[in-house]
Amino acid sequence: MRLRALLDTDALGLKLLGGEDELDRTVRGVMTTDLRDPSRYLAGGELVLTGLAWRRDAADSDPFVRILVQAGVAALAAGTAELGDVPEDLVVACARHRLPLFAVHESVAFATVTEHVVRQVSGERAGDLAAVVDRHRRLMTSGPAGGGPDVVLDLLGSDLDLRAWVLSPAGRLIAGSKSAGPALPPDLCARLAAGHLAAARSGRRGPHRVTLGTTVYSLFPVRSGGRPAGDIRETVLSEWLLAVEADAGDWPAERLDLLQGVTQLIAVERDRRDAARTVRRRLAQEVLELVQTGAAPAEIAARLRVAAPVLLPGLGAAPHWQVVVARVEWADGGIEPGPAAQALLEEILVDPRATGPEPSDRIAVAHTGDEAIALVPLPAVSAEHDGSEAGVLADALLDAVAEPLSAGLDDDGRITLGVSAAVHSAEGLRGALEEARHARRVAAARVGRVCAAGHQELASHVLLLPFVPDDVRRAFTARLLDPLRDYDRRHRAELIPTLEAFLDCDGSWTRCATRLHLHVNTLRYRVGRIEQLTGRDLSRLEDKLDFFLALRMS
Numbered sequence: 001m002r003l004r005a006l007l008d009t010d011a012l013g014l015k016l017l018g019g020e021d022e023l024d025r026t027v028r029g030v031m032t033t034d035l036r037d038p039s040r041y042l043a044g045g046e047l048v049l050t051g052l053a054w055r056r057d058a059a060d061s062d063p064f065v066r067i068l069v070q071a072g073v074a075a076l077a078a079g080t081a082e083l084g085d086v087p088e089d090l091v092v093a094c095a096r097h098r099l100p101l102f103a104v105h106e107s108v109a110f111a112t113v114t115e116h117v118v119r120q121v122s123g124e125r126a127g128d129l130a131a132v133v134d135r136h137r138r139l140m141t142s143g144p145a146g147g148g149p150d151v152v153l154d155l156l157g158s159d160l161d162l163r164a165w166v167l168s169p170a171g172r173l174i175a176g177s178k179s180a181g182p183a184l185p186p187d188l189c190a191r192l193a194a195g196h197l198a199a200a201r202s203g204r205r206g207p208h209r210v211t212l213g214t215t216v217y218s219l220f221p222v223r224s225g226g227r228p229a230g231d232i233r234e235t236v237l238s239e240w241l242l243a244v245e246a247d248a249g250d251w252p253a254e255r256l257d258l259l260q261g262v263t264q265l266i267a268v269e270r271d272r273r274d275a276a277r278t279v280r281r282r283l284a285q286e287v288l289e290l291v292q293t294g295a296a297p298a299e300i301a302a303r304l305r306v307a308a309p310v311l312l313p314g315l316g317a318a319p320h321w322q323v324v325v326a327r328v329e330w331a332d333g334g335i336e337p338g339p340a341a342q343a344l345l346e347e348i349l350v351d352p353r354a355t356g357p358e359p360s361d362r363i364a365v366a367h368t369g370d371e372a373i374a375l376v377p378l379p380a381v382s383a384e385h386d387g388s389e390a391g392v393l394a395d396a397l398l399d400a401v402a403e404p405l406s407a408g409l410d411d412d413g414r415i416t417l418g419v420s421a422a423v424h425s426a427e428g429l430r431g432a433l434e435e436a437r438h439a440r441r442v443a444a445a446r447v448g449r450v451c452a453a454g455h456q457e458l459a460s461h462v463l464l465l466p467f468v469p470d471d472v473r474r475a476f477t478a479r480l481l482d483p484l485r486d487y488d489r490r491h492r493a494e495l496i497p498t499l500e501a502f503l504d505c506d507g508s509w510t511r512c513a514t515r516l517h518l519h520v521n522t523l524r525y526r527v528g529r530i531e532q533l534t535g536r537d538l539s540r541l542e543d544k545l546d547f548f549l550a551l552r553m554s
Helices: 003-007 058-071 088-096 110-142 149-160 186-201 253-292 297-311 337-348 358-362 394-409 426-444 455-459 470-491 495-504 509-516 520-534 541-553
Strands: 014-018 029-032 046-050 075-079 101-104 164-167 173-176 208-212 215-221 241-244 320-330 364-368 371-378 413-419 450-454
Touching: 003 014, 014 088, 029 110, 046 110, 058 088, 088 101, 149 164, 149 173, 149 253, 164 186, 186 208, 186 215, 186 241, 186 394, 215 253, 241 253, 253 297, 253 364, 253 371, 253 426, 297 364, 297 371, 297 426, 320 337, 320 426, 337 364, 337 371, 337 394, 371 426, 394 413, 394 450, 413 426, 426 450, 426 455, 450 455, 470 495, 470 520, 470 541, 495 509, 495 520, 495 541, 509 520
Parallel strands: 029 046, 046 075, 075 101, 413 450
Antiparallel strands: 014 101, 164 173, 164 241, 208 215, 215 241, 320 371, 320 413, 364 371
């Protein structure tokens, strides 16, 4: 705002004492001080308010004014409540240094002047920022991106003092303003994403308010392409969010509109990135079709040679490859799961510690039927052993995304993921695809909203369990375990826990009795009761195996 505007506001009670030729100066802030040297607290452009407590005699005025001028302040306003009138020596000093000087009537509180200036300056800054955002949006829409989301987040930080970040639904930090300080830690990103997804699934309109510790964050959904969501489940697991360290609950409509404009600008970058994924998606689709139709290895290898430089530019040698399969399931169906799983895989296969959209350029994801299939290239040097410790690991993947995605699934959805070992040739790609699909079925047999399994688990007996039909599973477990459950319910005998411990101790009476804090004779009595109720003999390997499988499937 201009200094001239202060005189036009009668409620401020300001009287101009000098500097009429300087009234077109811009005021960028306000500061109240009675320090003899307030320079350390001045950034330039302030209206300085003072009660003159720093002045002991006339000789103090000129040094004080000189300090203000050197700091670049816009003007000085002196209160008259203490001395009755502004001292003439201060008027002379301000005239000498060409610093505009106002007198503040004793009936007007400095807080009134401060509130007015702050409100006007903030409104003008928001207007200036809105114009910059609009201009930047036009540039990004019509041509190459002007720096991505980081640019507009920096504007929020510099012009509105807002710390802001863009996050993926899985909690990956995509962008952050420079003024936001150090990058948000991954666990905080995950908690913010979880809060956003939970609020979105509840049907509440954004921005969503989340409090973590003593800090309040406002979370704004970034609608891809600005399109309104139909069924929220179609997009909730793939769309970005803007997290602002502030409580937007008491913001004026103008500022909320500005932040909505910022999300639209970020959505332009998101749409541009999605468009860039078209080539990688097509490559993955072509490779997948060749593998599934039993094409010759030479033909698949030729297609992989095309894909490698696109996904890993500058790579000298042919990479190793991993396959990741994902499936999103909703309780009542009605939503095509393939595209949702595809968008989700493109987000979660990027290391949550990696920033920016670029790392996702190394992943090609296709979808077929109700599942998405990712082709992940690995430089040969990182998988030179057997691939078991390179690339995507199921446990690490699950740890990184389980918290936020579980919130987005609420109580009616599931995500299951399967990860293959690394393979180094086209011949191994079909086996990797089947391996990833088998691993996903193992994950699907587990309890939880988000489950993952890797190729390491396929050498275990648990591989067989997901393929047992539900009716067979129920009949098998009921025949063996229901008599024990009924007995435990009537007598509180703890036969089921005893059976689990006995099998876990490999049938060792001593170790099992020690674990359960029982006398060996008591343990023998319980095992005898189990055998009597079920007609089985726990000294036989076959019966032990049947009990073991029944417990795992129950």
